[in-house]
Amino acid sequence: MAQKTRGRRTVVLGMLGTSLDTGQGPHRWTKWRPTVAMCQQDDLVVHRLELLHPPSAGLLCATVQADIQQVSPETQVRPTPLDIRDPWNLEETYCALLDYVRTYPFQPEEEDYLVHITTGTHIMQICMFLLVESRHIPGKLIQMTPGTGRDRSGPGTHTLIDLDLSRYDALAARFREEQREGLAFLKAGIDTRNTAFNRLIERIEQVALQSRAPMLLTGPTGAGKSQLARRVFTLKKTRRQVSGPFVDLNCATLRGDAAMSALFGHVKGAFTGALADRPGLLKQAHGGVLFLDEIGELGADEQAMLLRALEDKRFLPVGADKEAESDFQLIAGTNRDLQAEVERGRFREDLLARINLWTFRLPALRERPEDIPPNLQFELEQASQALGTRVTMNKEAQTHFLRFATSAEGRWSGNFRDLNAAVLRMATLASGGRITRDVVEEELERLRAKWQPSTPVAMGSGSDRVSEVLGASLAAELDRFDRVQLEDVLGVCRSARSLSDAGRLLFARSRAQKKSVNDADRLRKYLARFGLGWKDASGRDESFPDDG
Ligand SMILES: Nc1ncnc2c1ncn2[C@@H]1O[C@H](COP(=O)(O)OP(=O)(O)O)[C@@H](O)[C@H]1O
Ligand SMILES: [Mg+2]
Numbered sequence: 146m147a148q149k150t151r152g153r154r155t156v157v158l159g160m161l162g163t164s165l166d167t168g169q170g171p172h173r174w175t176k177w178r179p180t181v182a183m184c185q186q187d188d189l190v191v192h193r194l195e196l197l198h199p200p201s202a203g204l205l206c207a208t209v210q211a212d213i214q215q216v217s218p219e220t221q222v223r224p225t226p227l228d229i230r231d232p233w234n235l236e237e238t239y240c241a242l243l244d245y246v247r248t249y250p251f252q253p254e255e256e257d258y259l260v261h262i263t264t265g266t267h268i269m270q271i272c273m274f275l276l277v278e279s280r281h282i283p284g285k286l287i288q289m290t291p292g293t294g295r296d297r298s299g300p301g302t303h304t305l306i307d308l309d310l311s312r313y314d315a316l317a318a319r320f321r322e323e324q325r326e327g328l329a330f331l332k333a334g335i336d337t338r339n340t341a342f343n344r345l346i347e348r349i350e351q352v353a354l355q356s357r358a359p360m361l362l363t364g365p366t367g368a369g370k371s372q373l374a375r376r377v378f379t380l381k382k383t384r385r386q387v388s389g390p391f392v393d394l395n396c397a398t399l400r401g402d403a404a405m406s407a408l409f410g411h412v413k414g415a416f417t418g419a420l421a422d423r424p425g426l427l428k429q430a431h432g433g434v435l436f437l438d439e440i441g442e443l444g445a446d447e448q449a450m451l452l453r454a455l456e457d458k459r460f461l462p463v464g465a466d467k468e469a470e471s472d473f474q475l476i477a478g479t480n481r482d483l484q485a486e487v488e489r490g491r492f493r494e495d496l497l498a499r500i501n502l503w504t505f506r507l508p509a510l511r512e513r514p515e516d517i518p519p520n521l522q523f524e525l526e527q528a529s530q531a532l533g534t535r536v537t538m539n540k541e542a543q544t545h546f547l548r549f550a551t552s553a554e555g556r557w558s559g560n561f562r563d564l565n566a567a568v569l570r571m572a573t574l575a576s577g578g579r580i581t582r583d584v585v586e587e588e589l590e591r592l593r594a595k596w597q598p599s600t601p602v603a604m605g606s607g608s609d610r611v612s613e614v615l616g617a618s619l620a621a622e623l624d625r626f627d628r629v630q631l632e633d634v635l636g637v638c639r640s641a642r643s644l645s646d647a648g649r650l651l652f653a654r655s656r657a658q659k660k661s662v663n664d665a666d667r668l669r670k671y672l673a674r675f676g677l678g679w680k681d682a683s684g685r686d687e688s689f690p691d692d693g
Contacts, residue, residue: 154192154256157183157287158246158273161198161206162264169208175298179263179289180209184217185300192256193221197245200226232266239272246281258284259305278308324350331376335523339513345505352503353377354384359455359475359500361440361483364507365681366616367560370478373507374436377476381434389433389473392426396447397439404447406463409454415464425462427454430473440500441481441492441676452496475500485673510560514551517564521547524565528572536572538580546585549592556596556684558613567592610635614681623675631675634668638682644668647683 159180166178184191194213198206203226210222229241251258260277262270276282286306292299327350328343337343352360360377362370371393378391399407402416410425427435437443443451454460455475459468477500486492510517521543529536538546549555550564557563571580571588596613611632612620620628634651641647648664649656656664672682 155190155259156193156195156256157191157259157261158195158282159197159261160265160269161196161202161209163199163202163205165264166209167205177291177298177301178209180261181212181216182289182300183261183287183303184213184220186303189303191217191220193223196222196224197227198224200228233268235268238268239275242272242276243281246276251283253283258282259287260284261287263289327354327380330380331373333523336519338515338519342508342513342516349373349377349505350380353380354386356503357474358502359477361501361504362476362478362507363504364480365509365560366480367562368507368509369561370507371436371438374476374478378434387433389431390429391434391436392430393436393438394426395438396442404444408447409450409460409462410469411463412465419464427460427471427473428469431471433473434476435473436476436478438478440477441479441483441486448493448496452493452499455499481676482673482678485676489674510557510564511555517550518547520564521568524568525572528569531569532572534578536575536578536580542580542582542585545582549589554593556613558596610639614677615675634671635682639684641683644679
């Protein structure tokens with residue numbers, strides 16, 4: 146029932162509907178007329194109606210006014226002639242309505258304003274929408290809907306639309322949903338629990354979608370740098386932020402002249418064997434993303450050229466006399482400490498400054514043990530797909546595996562590569578796709594052997610911490626001279642309490658002779674030469690307070 150509100154009054158601004166509100170004889174009461182129906186709503190009292198109408202429709206306006214007076218005596222109707230010669234012309238209509246609302250004495254402290262948009266031409270409705278949206282009219286929209294079924298001649302219903310609220314709510318909900326999707330996508334749908342990792346992914350998502358600046362992904366091998374780079378690209382692609390392709394290159398696979406030409410292209414005849422023009426990867430990545438993995442392996446000339454390409458979006462292909470252009474986003478990957486490489490004179494400081502605006506360090510798997518269970522599930526599903534059969538792991542087997550995996554014994558030096566390989570081996574050996582405790586036990590033996598080699602390596606020392614920490618391929622590139630020394634240093638680091646402690650042990654003689662001022666710093670610099678930090682060398686996650 147119409148409730149009499151003391152105090153605030155409701156005022157509607159509406160256009161007379163020159164077709165919807167028509168009707169003169171008694172049968173007009175059987176017809177749904179939106180403007181009249183609005184004044185017949187049980188839960189809406191219109192105290193005043195500003196009825197805008199073309200000057201030529203005075204008669205119709207009078208009828209509607211009289212009818213409203215009959216059904217809603219509390220409504221004051223104020224017919225307002227508005228001369229719009231062509232109500233289908235946007236400019237004319239907008240200007241006429243704008244002039245009207247500019248001089249309208251709105252009193253928002255005392256009155257609530259509704260703008261009726263069921264009647265009038267579509268152009269008028271659009272203009273009214275714009276005027277509410279731009280707050281020229283401090284109100285909400287009201288829309289009338291006819292009744293259905295037997296009720297067709299009744300007053301129907303009304304809907305209020307608050308543009309501020311609906312825009313805010315819908316967009317906020319949409320935004321949250323999109324962000325959730327983006328994060329899940331970057332995490333390959335794995336429900337990770339590690340807070341630091343989840344926060345990292347959130348940041349990466351934000352940066353990926355807000356910025357085209359270079360991004361640097363660091364972290365140990367197998368931590369997921371390459372995969373993440375590709376996913377960042379795909380996310381940007383789904384949000385239509387890139388038009389070009391994803392082009393990736395592992396810089397460690399390139400040497401000498403081949404590197405220049407692969408990256409920057411060459412012209413036909415630039416060197417023996419250059420039988421045709423080659424655009425090069427930078428050019429190919431135009432409009433897209435170029436992922437340079439192991440960027441620390443890039444030679445000096447390539448580094449200089451890359452810097453130029455990042456700064457000016459131009460570079461000179463090998464043998465060319467004209468520069469080529471390419472606009473791409475760079476994502477770089479490395480498991481080296483590039484700052485240390487700069488100090489060793491092996492990486493350009495200006496290039497590092499250019500690419501490390503956004504540096505994200507992907508943690509090693511053993512730094513986030515709580516994520517091993519969801520990742521195990523993920524790997525089981527992957528294995529099921531790879532083997533074409535459903536692979537499961539019984540409760541006991543799972544507990545056994547996870548206890549080992551999350552203990553200090555679970556080194557996971559190859560990170561996801563190790564986990565992936567372990568699960569794939571177990572899945573392959575499981576009869577009927579069911580991984581039992583025995584299958585797990587056998588795998589744990591393999592992993593123990595892999596991570597703590599008991600067989601002497603070529604160097605003759607009892608262990609091979611160098612391969613464990615650097616990975617077999619990098620370790621193989623070291624001179625025997627460096628390798629033996631690094632092996633021993635790593636041994637000391639493993640047993641030392643802290644970086645300073647290890648420094649004191651390693652430089653005890655120089656210390657006694659006062660030749661060394663800062664043992665910890667000396668050790669830190671030594672390790673950095675191999676791209677290693679204290680965490681890698683000591684094999685421990687907790688960083689001890691560094692008193693050196
Ligand atoms: N977040 C992750 N969860 C599960 N598996 C992953 C994840 N990231 C990467 N992988 C898998 O681990 C392996 C190594 O990932 P990759 O991106 O190549 O590591 P990186 O480039 O850091 O050496 C790949 O097989 C990849 O599919
Ligand atoms: Mg990689």
